Amino acid sequence: MAIGMIRTTTAITREVVPIVSANKTQSRANVLAVYKEMQRYAPELYREFHLEDMPLSVFRAALKKQYTDNAHLTDFRVIDRKIAECRRMFAELGKSACCTCKFHRVFLESAKRRFCTNPKRLQSQQTSVDGSDVKTFAKLSPDWTKEDGPFKALYSMNRLRLPLIVDTIGRKSEQGHDPLLGLHIADIGCGGGILTFPLARLGAHVQAVDASADVIASVKEAENCFRHENRGSGKATFKCSSVEDFATKNAGKFDAVVASEIIEHVADVELFVESCIQLVRKNGALFFTTINKTIASRVMAIWIAERILGIVPPGIHNWSKFIEPKFLRMILEENGCSVRLLHGMIYNPLTNNWSWSRNMLMNYALVAIKN
Structure with missing residues (x-):
């Protein structure tokens, strides 16, 4: 009987190759290492399985849950086995770029059931354009040039945006003017x-891009006036295009890309940001301003700003599309960028003034450099 028990124990030991030693510190370290490796694969899995219907952050949370569900395990051999399974999966994924394995089918079907409100979108998504938002802004086309109209807060925001851009990429000159002389900027x-x-x-030589043909048409007159009246060296041209199509034809051509108050209106944040990164040259700058996803922003940016004070047109914002700074930072860093500045902004609707703030519960600005 004793001999049988010894043989059984030996068999188990051979079946499960030890990965961790019999102490909690090493066990936790190895589990954490595998978890980090899984999160490193997350963007690749996300794209490979066409899970664009859910934010990348939700996908990461789903992966994390697989680990927290096993937090109760204390048997080192069981932990070893699960770690080994994960590492085998990583190896299989590395061998198969097309992901035709059983894991692909099982995971994809599971993802469809759990996360996708519209499974058809799993097939492919080539644009971050949100058609409903494009229509909303198209209806407001006549108001874009009115500084005291529905977009007066954006005109006022220039008091923060312009100095931020100039201080980051501007060139000093003895004359003290034209600090953006010769720089190529994409305004997305x-x-x-x-x-x-x-x-x-x-x-600056600014190439302005918008997905709404009506909006671009409405600004043509202003573009022509600027071309005739401007005596400086700067240029402004406008084009109707999605950022993805524009990036395909203009990769690496810009010293800076500005995406101000737009990211909260796109259908696919990650695809949008990746396209912006594609546009900028190495060591070029990316500027984002947007609204944080907090209870405060739901109350202030939607209920009060739209429904009570009428600062912005009703229905122009969708709280579910607001993005937290940490997620925007994560997308940028995963795509080879370094975040250099992250700062809050506060708007006073009574005075129509913006100011910098350490508080990022509402609006914030982010500056990143492409490595």
Whole structure:
């Protein structure tokens, strides 16, 4: 009987190759290492399985849950076995770029059931454009050039945006003017050129892009006036295009990309940000301003700003599409960028003034550099 027990124990030991030693510290270290490796694979799995219907952050949370569900395990041999299974899966994924394995089918079907509100979107998504938002802004086309109209808060925001851009990429000159002289800047989601024209007046060559043909058409007259009246060296041109199509034709051509107050209106944040990164050259800068996803932003940006004070047109914002700074940072860092600045902004609707703040519960600005 004793001999039989020894043989059984030996068999188990051979079947489960020890990965961790018999102490909690080493066990936790190895589990953490595998967890980090899984999270490192997350963007690749996310794209490979076409899970665009859910945010990457939700997908990461789902992976994390697989680990927390096993937090009760204390038997080192069981932990070893699960770690070994994970590492075998990593090896299989590395061998098969097309992911035709059983894991692909099982995981994809599971993801469809758990996360996807519209499984058809799992097939492929080539654009981050949100058609409903494009229609909303198209209806507001006549108001883009009115500084005291529905977009007056954006005009006022230039008092923060312009100095931020100039301080980051501007060139000092003895004359003290045209600090953006000769720099090529892409203004993504440009709308009516509220930021485009001021950048051009500072000497930049600005290529403004918007997905709405109606919005671009509405700004053509202003573009022509600027072309005839501007005596400086700056230029402003407008184009109707998705950022993805524009990036395909203009990869690495810009010294800076500005995506101000647009990321909260796109259908696929990760695809949008990746396209912005594609546009900028190495060591170029990316500027984002957007709204944080907090209870405060739901109350202030939607209930109060839209429904009570009427600062912005009703229905222009969707709280579910707001993005937390940590997730925007994560996307940038995963795509080879370094975040250099992350700062809060506060708007006073009574005075129509913006100011910098350490508080990021509402609006924030982020500056990143492409490595």
